[in-house]
Amino acid sequence: MKKFETEMLNLTYECLTRYWQKDYKFVISYCAKEVIWCGARQDEFMLSREVVEDDFRTNAKEIPPCHLLNAEFLAKSNASLCVITGNYRVVTDESADFFLQAQQRCTFVWEKTKEGPKICHMHISNPIGELKIVKEEAFPNTIGKMAHRYLINEIHRRTDSGRVSACIENGSLAFFEISKILFVSALGKECVIQTTSGEKFVKNSISDLQKQVGDNLIAIHRSYLVNPEFIRSIQRYQITLVDGTELPVPQRKYNELRQKLMKLYTIEED
Template identity: 25%
Template sequence: MGTQHYTEKDILDKSRELIHAFMNKQLLPFKNLLDENFVWVGDYSSQYIQGRENFLKTVELEAALPPLELNQEEYAMLTHERQTWVTYGRFTVTAQGMGDTPLSSKVHFTFVWKQNKEALYLLHANACHVIDEQVQETAPEPAAEESTPQARVFDRTNIEILSGGRMEKIRIKDLNSNVHFLFPGEILYMKSDNKITTIYTDHDSFMARITLNEMEHPHFVRIHNSYLVNIRYITKIRRYKATLADGTQLPIGQTRYKSIQKQISGKE
């Protein structure tokens, strides 16, 4: 029997599977993805853990916590040599804070995978919370004697799903081979230029070799041959332009104007 051949997609999907298992507090499948010599490195100097069992001892209480949600997911392959793969990426998680105010946190991560016989295992993980440059406040490092949930990579974060309710995320591979998983509500609009489409979100933009026809969705409206827009972000239309919530103005095709006006008439 030949050795199992894993593709780049397999490895990126495995990275996402592991993150989602932890976020959903499914610790058994999470545990089964860790190599016995797994090493974890986190935000603080105390968050350096060698060995799968030592790491798992720190997350025993995680199973009792409510699941978390992710958005703005991005996964990429850094390198691959023989039976070792390095992936990296970023995402945002939120959790309910005091009262009704949700707390959100951006996380950047790096994973090192290795193949052992036919199976894949995570050998090393590093994750850090990101503080925007404008934000000057810093979190104090926990005292050494404190019982720190060191493996709680994704704490401080029930995402308000912008689309309303649960739904499948859209998988988009960009021109740099990074794979994005986005709720429809995270996409503001898309602009097509020949066979290349630029996807604009509320925090970023990226290009993908994909057509607007492939991106059709009940949340999006085709306002022009070159533009597909999330209808919830259109605040007003004037002949022949659409204004979005962030002030962006986009052209409306003359033949589409009346139908679009009907679709958003309840918004004005």
């Protein structure tokens, strides 16, 4: 990936992250004067930075703080433009008064200028039928199929009693809740289990742990098992977890892993 593409990819991710944390001014600071904005709401087709800023200001008053999960971005560029396309989930923060979640796609077109990179086009959409946003709403107030599935999965994850047992350094047996494991990494013939509360060295092999966890953790590499619920993004050739940890994905496994994650978060019609 070219340096310009990498920079614009990271900047796009930051723009989206900060927008959903209600910091709309960060995005506006990168908008060209005649930026085109096509949003998910019915009336969001706007052709100037001033009008877009007014729209974002209104939205910031209504939307709850949210974060992105399972984000994937691709970049294409020429001498003066870089197009970033993305696919991700927006999930309300735990501090929000209610729970909602939605799948979104985006396109950002960045242009090189004397003042630095500027956004000349932004387009964000939701899959057909996933969210019902009426003209007056800045954020959906009904729960869609994907949000419903995510909610059920979250309840299951938080109440699941599934555990994995492992022998720790002093020779005693320890139990780990699978729902709280971020990832497992091989360390020679032993392993490190990284949980939401810290890491623990265990004497079990990664193949032994993989047999215990079954499909609850995904093997992204012969040395790593990852909990898909904690994957924040995937790109060639690595994944990033919600805590910022970056783990490698072998080139030969990238497409397989990508398809597996897409299938995991795809809603099948009844």
